Amino acid sequence: MKENYKRNRYTFGIGTIGRDMSYTLISMYLMFYFTDVANITTADLFWVTGIMVAWRVVDAVSDPLMGILVDNTKSRWGKHKPWILIGMILTGIFILLLFWDFGLHGAAFVALFTFIYAGWALTYSLNDIAFWSYVPVLSQDQKERENIGAKARIFALIGTFFVVAGIVPLTNLFGKAVGNNQKGYFIFAAIVVAIMWLGQIVTLLGVKEPKGVSEVQQHTHFKDFIRAIFKNDQLLYIAIAMGLFMIGYTTTTSFGIFYFQYVYGDVNMYSIFAVILGLSQIFSLLIFPTVSKKLKRKTIYLFSTIFVVAGYVLFFFAPTNTMFFVGVGGVLIFVGQASIQLLMLLFLADTVDYGHWKLGKRNDSVTFSLQPFIYKIGGAAANGIVGITVVLAGIKGAPTGTILAANQQFVFKTAMFVLPLFCILIGYLIYHFKFKIDETKYAEIISDLHEKGEIE
Numbered sequence: 001m002k003e004n005y006k007r008n009r010y011t012f013g014i015g016t017i018g019r020d021m022s023y024t025l026i027s028m029y030l031m032f033y034f035t036d037v038a039n040i041t042t043a044d045l046f047w048v049t050g051i052m053v054a055w056r057v058v059d060a061v062s063d064p065l066m067g068i069l070v071d072n073t074k075s076r077w078g079k080h081k082p083w084i085l086i087g088m089i090l091t092g093i094f095i096l097l098l099f100w101d102f103g104l105h106g107a108a109f110v111a112l113f114t115f116i117y118a119g120w121a122l123t124y125s126l127n128d129i130a131f132w133s134y135v136p137v138l139s140q141d142q143k144e145r146e147n148i149g150a151k152a153r154i155f156a157l158i159g160t161f162f163v164v165a166g167i168v169p170l171t172n173l174f175g176k177a178v179g180n181n182q183k184g185y186f187i188f189a190a191i192v193v194a195i196m197w198l199g200q201i202v203t204l205l206g207v208k209e210p211k212g213v214s215e216v217q218q219h220t221h222f223k224d225f226i227r228a229i230f231k232n233d234q235l236l237y238i239a240i241a242m243g244l245f246m247i248g249y250t251t252t253t254s255f256g257i258f259y260f261q262y263v264y265g266d267v268n269m270y271s272i273f274a275v276i277l278g279l280s281q282i283f284s285l286l287i288f289p290t291v292s293k294k295l296k297r298k299t300i301y302l303f304s305t306i307f308v309v310a311g312y313v314l315f316f317f318a319p320t321n322t323m324f325f326v327g328v329g330g331v332l333i334f335v336g337q338a339s340i341q342l343l344m345l346l347f348l349a350d351t352v353d354y355g356h357w358k359l360g361k362r363n364d365s366v367t368f369s370l371q372p373f374i375y376k377i378g379g380a381a382a383n384g385i386v387g388i389t390v391v392l393a394g395i396k397g398a399p400t401g402t403i404l405a406a407n408q409q410f411v412f413k414t415a416m417f418v419l420p421l422f423c424i425l426i427g428y429l430i431y432h433f434k435f436k437i438d439e440t441k442y443a444e445i446i447s448d449l450h451e452k453g454e455i456e
Helices: 002-037 042-071 081-098 106-132 142-178 181-206 222-230 233-254 256-262 269-294 297-317 324-359 364-368 370-392 406-434 439-452
Strands: none
Touching: 002 042, 002 081, 002 106, 002 142, 002 181, 002 233, 002 256, 002 370, 042 106, 042 364, 042 370, 081 106, 081 181, 106 364, 106 370, 142 181, 142 269, 142 324, 222 233, 222 324, 222 364, 233 256, 233 324, 233 370, 233 406, 256 269, 256 406, 269 297, 269 324, 297 324, 297 406, 324 364, 324 370, 324 439, 364 370, 370 406
16 A cells, blocks of 8 residues: 555656646737737737636636546546546647647637637646546545645645746747748647646556545536535635635736746746746645644645745835845745645545535546636636736737836836736635634544545
């Protein structure tokens, strides 16, 4: 069993590298690609922004249905692996199509973009739900879940910050080599897709599913989905808290490249900044299992939130003639963010066992279908805020090298820092007052399930 645990920590974690690379590429840079690389018209940008926001909301609503699909799957490879495979292949194809220059404009461009973007969103969700709902299956031990989750988040961050740090220099390099910056982005996207496919193959071949849940899987109907979501009060509370956090976090990160281009005045510093933040997040996750042995999760969340608040305040007021204050603010934000995001994953996994204990039925994929739902709501809100701010702050159509005026910077910084911080704080307060599954309560739940013979 211990050998399987160690094997699963790494083979599961490796699968996140390319997944998070691909998600970061779309969620953080697709808008920048359209505005500053493909240079689509303002009218087309308006439609693209609206479609991205609207479709991700529609797609988010469909995620629980995909959770039902995964929960009801029976195959010789289990219920997760078939959909991880199908989802990863189709997601990669749609990513390549998003960065392919079809030479279209106007209604034809908008129609094709709608189809491709919808395809990416749906297939990524299918993969995401099947992948992350593995966490509560791989172990019912909280500390082992922390190890699995920490390793997965570290690998995911490696992928994320490869994209964040590499997108500017590598797309410029590829663009110069082929004589076209759009083609440079396509080459970069192709590399991301290849890494995603390879990493997911490691997970598919390497993860060994333990036999921890002895309950025979029952068919999940739509009414069971309604019951699993809305009767699980702890799931609802943590989903709302997680959603508010992701709206704030995703909005801030989506503005990053615009900040260094139009506020700081040196887009090349963005890659250096990203490396520093990536290392900070990895450090935060590496020490998380050690810290969790000494502090309760609720205390870790409190300290992490204090770090985030301090970072936002410092970043907002940071002068732009030096990287020092910008860098320190960023480190504080992302050290806290890394721990909070891991905690959210662990809280979500715990609500699977809580739902099993309270409702008498285990629905791990339906429960984890809320994760992409939350991420998409966060991404949709971020895309909408970025799209509107790009116009209001005077970024759209601004010549290369433009530095925003003081009033424009205030609009930009309010959208990048003030609104996100408000969301993050409200999310923390909901968790603090409403989420009750602490270490003691979880131990009681697992003990009771053992006594009932529903887990081994």
